[in-house]
Amino acid sequence: MTLHAIRDCIHAKKVWDLCVPKRWRKHFFLTQDVKEWVRKNITIKGRLEDFEWRQWFPIICHNIWLAHNDRVFQGSLPSHQDTLVQSRACLAWSSLVLHVSNTVAMPCWEPPDEGKVKFNVDGSLDVTQNLRGCSGLARNHESMVLCGFLYRMPSGSILSTEIWSILWALKVAWDRGFRNLEIEGDCVVAVNVVIEGVGEEHPDLCVVQEAQMMLKQDWRVNLLV
Template sequence: MLHYCAVAFDTPTSVAANMLSQQLVAWPCPPNGYVCLNVDGSLLGSPQSAGFGGLIRNSFGSFLGGFYGVAAQASILYAEIMAMLHGLELCWDKGFKHVICLSDSLQTVTLVKNGTSPHHKFANEVFSIRQLLDRDWNVVINHTLREGNACADMLAKMGANTISPLVKLVEPPSELSPHLSADAWGVAFIRK
């Protein structure tokens, strides 16, 4: 529909340029035998409060578990790292042996994949994640675009608005249902 509106009101040259600058982004469904762990951090309000959250889904997009909580430090990087740490711990506790972990924080993904100096502010947390990755399981850590991480973003915002250090979810919160359905159906969002 967006395409047809653009065609109706733009010149042919501007339509082509606009379409070239757009990218469709959807939640990437994991292959059979894998679960997808989406994690995110959020920094909200004044005074600022940081939260984290995430969820585990199977290849059909079904909710297998989730979590959210308030971060001990008002830092977006800390919240993103804690989201990955708690998410991987939850996957391990639930017995998932093949996990694709997606974060929209490229900095967090890079720190976890490459390691960090022992003098880094969050070296202990990154080291804890790397220790988890060394266990007997197959975990792939990748970056995803923000538009494909909407469910984790919503849980991270819930974390920033709570006082609980960690809330584990067996069922998804009702406000997450439309986003879960959109992801399961492969609805894509336009990224400019």
């Protein structure tokens, strides 16, 4: 792995320009030794959004490297915005798993069959800070991360966040061209609501109806819990 591929090429530099704080940029791009550059970034103290920089850094490097391989071997290259969004989703998902794994026994993740994509989704609500949102991560049968999303919601219940997570997974998967999809969450109620529908007075009626319209597209989608 070279600094050119993960820091200095056009795609990588655009990704870093989006997320490296301005006060760090001069020194961030000056170091020419890979080991020294990595050491500095995993020991530096600072935060980006809700996470420490040392958490962001290796995940962004990983996704830039995957994008580089896509360009070299498949002739395709995601946008720098997509690479950052995917990194943010990976970080949110891994942090959720690490937090939960300290309190409960986590089931093993089961990959989808070959030719399918599995989107693991989750909604969350922090009543103490009045924060809510949803996230998702798509992987193939080889456990390779394909894309992800992280969406912060201005309002809504915990059920709303779970329903939104399903809708966002459907939207992202369709736009990415995935046509054989599994969406796996942990909320049976949200899955049933999307499948069966809700009454006209339900606060999430529009979201549910949009998700149901997405399910009617020309593709295969299984909702799992």
